[in-house]
Amino acid sequence: MKKYTRITAVLVLGGLLAGCGAAEGKDIGQESAKSIAFEKAGVTEDEVSRLKVSKDRDDGRSIYEVEFDAGEKEYSYDIGASDGAVLSEETDVRDSYETQTPSGTQTTEGQDTANQQNTAESSSQGDAQNVQVAVSQEDAKKAALERVPGAEEKDLRMELDLDDGQYIYEGDIVYQQTEYEFEIDANTGSFLKWSEENY
Structure with a gap:
């Protein structure tokens, strides 16, 4: 009798574990997660740059994190790995480099136009903010x-920053x-930092 009970317990436990594995084992894959995110954003893969897709766990659930840029917007989606459900989505309007000001400096709207032109002329090697x-x-x-x-300008984001x-x-x-993250000395052109992270 004890032998029969043990065999039944092992079979029941094995069935439960197999059932859990089967539910967790279903995975839509990265390509499907990308397609779902692109459809939700109303874009095609040809319109997308800076694409990152990574698999992660959130609250005990497998998800795909899909992030990309299209036009002037940044998109971020969490897609359920087992069922393709959109669990979260964020859309931000991207700041362009030309509108950013180096940290520690200020611009005033309505500055004298002649003053701006003089600054621009005296800074022939400066950037969009007329910093020399x-x-x-x-x-x-x-x-x-x-x-x-192979990377193009659409894959790059960069700003001028004042650091120490x-x-x-x-x-x-x-x-x-x-x-790839980097820092370049704006006066020497040497790389101060370069790092790579694969997704």
Whole structure:
């Protein structure tokens, strides 16, 4: 009698574990998660840049985190890995580089136009904010993109920042499931930081 009870208990427990594994084992895959996010955003993959797809767990549930840019917007979705449900979504309007001001400086609306023109003329090597630096924004972008074969300007984000009295170009490139973060000295053009993270 005891032998029969043990066998039944093992079979019941094995069935329960197999059932849990079957439910958790279903996975829509990265391609389906991307398609769901693109459809929700109303974009095609051709319109997308800076695409990141990673699998994670949230509250005990497997999810795909899908992030990308399209036009002037940034999109972020959490997609259920087992059923493709959209669990969360965020859309932000992206700031363009030209509208950003280096940290620690201020711009005043309505400044004298002649003053702005004089500043621009005296800063032939400066960037969009007319800050005098030796390395232009375009040269810094070119240097960063040269380190990632195939990446284009649409994959890059960069801003001029004032850090401890030193101007640096700080940014990242997201290309083919890898994020490259960098800092470039705005006066020497040397890379102060370069890191890579695969998704």
